[in-house]
Amino acid sequence: xxxxxxxxxxxxxxxxxxxxxxxxxxxxxxxxxxxxxxxxxxxxxxxxxxxxxxxxxxxxxxxxxxxxxxxxxxxxxxxxxxxxxxxxxxxxxxxxxxxxxxxxxxxxxxxxxxxxxxxxxxxxxxxxxxxxxxxxxxxxxxxxxxxxxxxxxxxxxxxxxxxxxxxxxxxxxxxxxxxxxxxxxxxxxxxxxxxxxxxxxxxxxxxxxxxxxxxxxxxxxxx
Amino acid sequence: xxxxxxxxxxxxxxxxxxxxxxxxxxxxxxxxxxxxxxxxxxxxxxxxxxxxxxxxxxxxxxxxxxxxxxxxxxxxxxxxxxxxxxxxxxxxxxxxxxxxxxxxxxxxxxxxxxxxxxxxxxxxxxxxxxxxxxxxxxxxxxxxxxxxxxxxxxxxxxxxxxxxxxxxxxxxxxxxxxxxxxxxxxxxxxxxxxxxxxxxxxxxxxxxxxxxxxxxxxxxxxx
DNA sequence: ACACTATTCAATTGATCTCTTGAATTAAAG
DNA sequence: CTTTAATTCAAGAGATCAATTGAATAGTGT
Numbered sequence: 001x002x003x004x005x006x007x008x009x010x011x012x013x014x015x016x017x018x019x020x021x022x023x024x025x026x027x028x029x030x031x032x033x034x035x036x037x038x039x040x041x042x043x044x045x046x047x048x049x050x051x052x053x054x055x056x057x058x059x060x061x062x063x064x065x066x067x068x069x070x071x072x073x074x075x076x077x078x079x080x081x082x083x084x085x086x087x088x089x090x091x092x093x094x095x096x097x098x099x100x101x102x103x104x105x106x107x108x109x110x111x112x113x114x115x116x117x118x119x120x121x122x123x124x125x126x127x128x129x130x131x132x133x134x135x136x137x138x139x140x141x142x143x144x145x146x147x148x149x150x151x152x153x154x155x156x157x158x159x160x161x162x163x164x165x166x167x168x169x170x171x172x173x174x175x176x177x178x179x180x181x182x183x184x185x186x187x188x189x190x191x192x193x194x195x196x197x198x199x200x201x202x203x204x205x206x207x208x209x210x211x212x213x214x215x216x217x218x219x220x221x222x223x
Numbered sequence: 224x225x226x227x228x229x230x231x232x233x234x235x236x237x238x239x240x241x242x243x244x245x246x247x248x249x250x251x252x253x254x255x256x257x258x259x260x261x262x263x264x265x266x267x268x269x270x271x272x273x274x275x276x277x278x279x280x281x282x283x284x285x286x287x288x289x290x291x292x293x294x295x296x297x298x299x300x301x302x303x304x305x306x307x308x309x310x311x312x313x314x315x316x317x318x319x320x321x322x323x324x325x326x327x328x329x330x331x332x333x334x335x336x337x338x339x340x341x342x343x344x345x346x347x348x349x350x351x352x353x354x355x356x357x358x359x360x361x362x363x364x365x366x367x368x369x370x371x372x373x374x375x376x377x378x379x380x381x382x383x384x385x386x387x388x389x390x391x392x393x394x395x396x397x398x399x400x401x402x403x404x405x406x407x408x409x410x411x412x413x414x415x416x417x418x419x420x421x422x423x424x425x426x427x428x429x430x431x432x433x434x435x436x437x438x439x440x441x442x443x444x445x446x
Numbered sequence: 447a448c449a450c451t452a453t454t455c456a457a458t459t460g461a462t463c464t465c466t467t468g469a470a471t472t473a474a475a476g
Numbered sequence: 477c478t479t480t481a482a483t484t485c486a487a488g489a490g491a492t493c494a495a496t497t498g499a500a501t502a503g504t505g506t
Contacts, residue, residue, distance in 0.1 A: 019493095023493085023494080025494090049495090050495075050496075050497095052495085052496080052497080052498095053494075053495055053496080056494085056495085057494090060493095071502095071503090073503070073504075074502075074503045074504065075503095
């Protein structure tokens, strides 16, 4: 009934790639792998899937040739099998963003949620930080961070943020701050983080305003 | 249980694109649409699927935003919804070709089948052409074609072959010829055609050898 | 040898996919 | 208005998929 067997078989093989990318969880795993080699349990924790389930999805990705694995000690490390896989993924995102109204709406809604734009008041942040319910990041250059920063704040200069995403807990809300209300660093950081699925907000004001309110500041003079 | 709902939803949307491309028949339809707008029944004929089945696959492609349709008279014409869709498809093929051993094997096997490399003897071709069991194409430039060609041969100069594929019946074997045994035109044409799923072979020798065997030649002097 | 960790395997359930069949639209033609 | 052609819709059988659970395998440290 069909045309040529060669063509038929060939397209069925192409379809294996599509099939591997036909599941949201697998795509999320691919995204994590895009940042580098990861073990199964690291991926399971990142994605929130069970280990067994993660393992099975990874095997499907491997059978489609999108990832490869190697064993190191008791861990199995997976990685994407080539740059071209990441390019393919990027194109898939692009097509989705351009042609799926749902995606456009999701992204718009998410970036424009009230708490994405509204800054967190200083007192509220201090309270939440004390209870460990928030990750505070300082997105200014390292030099400025050293000369004074919020207690408990981690320094991740904006240009390095993308590389250090893996160090952040995706479950925990993040509050970013920088120099002050006219500084765009924290704004950009929040945008980037929210795009990657983190729950990020901006501190109201910056370090100078924080000092003005007589709130505690850590100063690292030595070392 | 999962991470952030935003991220989760977003990846599920991306997965819709993958799902649309997770079926060989749909990919074949996409390939036909890559060449231009087509009606449902044209696509059904090209793919060998039933009309109802074709229609359903097209609707899945449309829901994923990969194709759009418009109604003209009693026909519904489908087309890919943008260049980016074709780019995505091209990347998918590339990844498949690079990372799936099956694909490499398929393509190799197919291009190296005995009848892909072995030329068709002149007498055999004449016999098959008389019975209408073969499409004969002359891949030399139009000028050379006009000054003498095989009876029943269609002139499709090699550079134009890719654009004229749709005019060829995929079910019927094709024999290509050119200037002679040292001319690569017919060789390249066979390679291209077989890559696209056609059953193509080369004529043994070329037009000069054909003449030498005293076989009939059509000459177009006027017009 | 023993317990421990990381990963995979196997079996199950409920959901989704493909294709077929036959009927329901919708627009043109007689 | 009836017929015809092109497409879509609806329902059902068989296959495949996702997630869960519990067991099996393979390295590590004691």
